[in-house]
Amino acid sequence: MPDKTDGIDQCLTAVRERIRAAETRFGRAPGSVTLLAVSKRHPAAAIRAAHAAGQTAFGENYLQEAAAKQDELADLELCWHFIGAIQSNKTREAAARFHWVHTVDRPKIARRLGAQRPESLAPLQVCIQVNVDGAPGKAGCRPEDVAAVAAAVEEQPRLQLRGLMTLPDSADDFETQRRPFARLREIFETLVSAGHSLDTLSMGMTGDLEAAVAEGATLVRIGTALFGPRNP
Numbered sequence: 001m002p003d004k005t006d007g008i009d010q011c012l013t014a015v016r017e018r019i020r021a022a023e024t025r026f027g028r029a030p031g032s033v034t035l036l037a038v039s040k041r042h043p044a045a046a047i048r049a050a051h052a053a054g055q056t057a058f059g060e061n062y063l064q065e066a067a068a069k070q071d072e073l074a075d076l077e078l079c080w081h082f083i084g085a086i087q088s089n090k091t092r093e094a095a096a097r098f099h100w101v102h103t104v105d106r107p108k109i110a111r112r113l114g115a116q117r118p119e120s121l122a123p124l125q126v127c128i129q130v131n132v133d134g135a136p137g138k139a140g141c142r143p144e145d146v147a148a149v150a151a152a153v154e155e156q157p158r159l160q161l162r163g164l165m166t167l168p169d170s171a172d173d174f175e176t177q178r179r180p181f182a183r184l185r186e187i188f189e190t191l192v193s194a195g196h197s198l199d200t201l202s203m204g205m206t207g208d209l210e211a212a213v214a215e216g217a218t219l220v221r222i223g224t225a226l227f228g229p230r231n232p
């Protein structure tokens with residue numbers, strides 16, 4: 001049976017080439033889009049293989065699962081991004097174990113992360129998750145609430161606001177994929193015009209990477225194209 005980690009280096013190369021091709025096609029500066037490898041529901045060995053192939057930034061969705069892998073991989077220098085839903089009773093672990101959190105969506109979460117970020121660590125890098133189409137029941141704050149969440153993050157000295165993140169419904173055609181990303185970029189530009197200093201648009205996954213790069217993504221979160229289908 002092939003090892004689960006076989007081929008990760010080829011997949012990494014292929015995804016990096018996909019990103020470069022999209023940068024070229026959409027007039028983006030070479031190297032302006034960084035790759036976050038989403039390793040949820042894949043074993044620590046897969047992360048180790050990706051690290052051996054030069055990948056250092058990894059995204060995880062579940063705190064307990066992430067903690068186990070972080071402990072197992074403590075000998076490596078990795079940058080950990082939390083991209084899962086964040087509950088207010090779980091902020092302490094996120095604040096202690098991650099370099100980035102992409103899913104801050106209300107002032108309460110910002111205040112808790114800010115209070116709980118250990119003094120011994122650099123400020124936690126934060127993106128605000130936005131529910132761009134405002135569909136009820138979806139994660140992320142409404143577009144009209146982003147400014148208030150941004151202000152709450154900026155009040156916290158242990159947090160550094162970096163930008164915005166979105167996770168739209170999947171769509172097959174390119175123009176449909178582009179729309180929520182364009183909307184997130186507009187919200188981003190509005191915040192920048194209002195004086196917020198932001199540099200990160202976290203958007204795009206395996207199925208819609210190109211549409212996200214076309215609309216200005218600076219960080220794409222890729223799981224399936226790197227690691228294959230996830231364990232249930």
Ligand SMILES: *Cc1c(COP(=O)(O)O)cnc(C)c1O
Binds near residue numbers: 084207223
């Ligand atoms: C799982 C996940 C991804 C990666 O999705 P793929 O389609 O496997 O590339 C990206 N972002 C978030 C928030 C996720 O939960």
